[in-house]
Amino acid sequence: MQKYFFILLTLLLTVACSNASKKKSETEKPLLTVTIEPQRYFLEQLAGDDYSINTLVPPGTSPETYEPSPSVMIDLGKSAIYFRVGDLGFEKVWSARLAENNPDVKIVDCSVGIELMAGDPHDHVHDHGDHAGQDHISGSLDPHVWSSPSAMRIFARNMLDALVKTNPERAEFYRENHRHLSEKIDAVDSTLTALLTNAPSRSFIIYHPALGYLARDYGLRQHSIEFEGKNPSPAQLKELVDLARREEISTIFVQRGFDLKNGEVIAREIGAELFEIDPLRYEWDEELIGIATILSRQRDEQTD
Numbered sequence: 258m259q260k261y262f263f264i265l266l267t268l269l270l271t272v273a274c275s276n277a278s279k280k281k282s283e284t285e286k287p288l289l290t291v292t293i294e295p296q297r298y299f300l301e302q303l304a305g306d307d308y309s310i311n312t313l314v315p316p317g318t319s320p321e322t323y324e325p326s327p328s329v330m331i332d333l334g335k336s337a338i339y340f341r342v343g344d345l346g347f348e349k350v351w352s353a354r355l356a357e358n359n360p361d362v363k364i365v366d367c368s369v370g371i372e373l374m375a376g377d378p379h380d381h382v383h384d385h386g387d388h389a390g391q392d393h394i395s396g397s398l399d400p401h402v403w404s405s406p407s408a409m410r411i412f413a414r415n416m417l418d419a420l421v422k423t424n425p426e427r428a429e430f431y432r433e434n435h436r437h438l439s440e441k442i443d444a445v446d447s448t449l450t451a452l453l454t455n456a457p458s459r460s461f462i463i464y465h466p467a468l469g470y471l472a473r474d475y476g477l478r479q480h481s482i483e484f485e486g487k488n489p490s491p492a493q494l495k496e497l498v499d500l501a502r503r504e505e506i507s508t509i510f511v512q513r514g515f516d517l518k519n520g521e522v523i524a525r526e527i528g529a530e531l532f533e534i535d536p537l538r539y540e541w542d543e544e545l546i547g548i549a550t551i552l553s554r555q556r557d558e559q560t561d
């Protein structure tokens with residue numbers, strides 16, 4: 258008897274749930290979900306007005322402590338495609354949950370085909386443990402590919418392929434958009450090359466090491482204040498100050514949403530300038546050019 262009651266209850270719940278999901282507005286555009294705002298910059302230009310785009314991590318939030326809001330997670334479940342950056346730690350957690358609860362959402366890893374760098378074992382070990390809401394736990398690989406235009410060429414191509422596969426009738430439109438986007442990426446690359454080729458200091462300090470691929474592509478060195486995803490110990494801080502003196506570092510970056518304090522301490526100690534940057538900002542092109550402009554500006558100060 259009890260068994261039948263249980264089956265009946267299950268049936269009732271199933272009916273109730275499917276009714277609720279049918280209530281969603283039919284006139285709304287289909288959804289796509291991305292993890293961070295720079296991805297929306299690319300995807301909007303590729304998809305045009307065909308889709309609404311839902312971002313899991315809003316600008317200015319710290320991805321280390323972030324938990325997505327319920328409404329953002331509901332939109333994720335309704336999306337035709339979820340575009341992961343690739344190996345951000347929380348993406349693994351959410352993708353697993355998503356695949357379990359919404360098997361119809363296609364999950365695309367945008368970093369496939371990009372040659373991933375090992376995270377510098379001293380600067381930054383991506384070893385935060387298995388906690389949802391933390392930035393990245395990808396073993397020793399650096400997931401911050403979006404600071405590199407050359408990596409973003411592959412990234413955009415992956416997005417294009419997924420759009421074409423999901424909506425083949427619109428393939429020509431997406432391909433045409435992709436041609437324009439590729440020209441934009443090339444233009445950003447040229448601007449960065451022009452700004453960074455003769456930047457006098459090849460070395461900078463950053464709180465959270467989000468610019469590794471930019472450093473790789475343009476011959477710069479990134480040193481992270483954060484140590485294994487945490488604030489550095491006094492001994493580690495002293496080591497970093499010594500290194501900064503040796504390499505004559507004059508630029509310190511702190512990503513918006515992270516604590517400025519350690520950056521300020523080092524800046525004061527070595528007489529460097531502190532800049533707040535926002536690598537998670539939607540305006541991907543402006544942000545990278547802004548960062549390169551800061552790095553190139555040192556020359557003028559030093560020749561004065």
Ligand SMILES: [Zn+2]
Nearest residue numbers: 392401465467
């Ligand atoms: Zn990060």
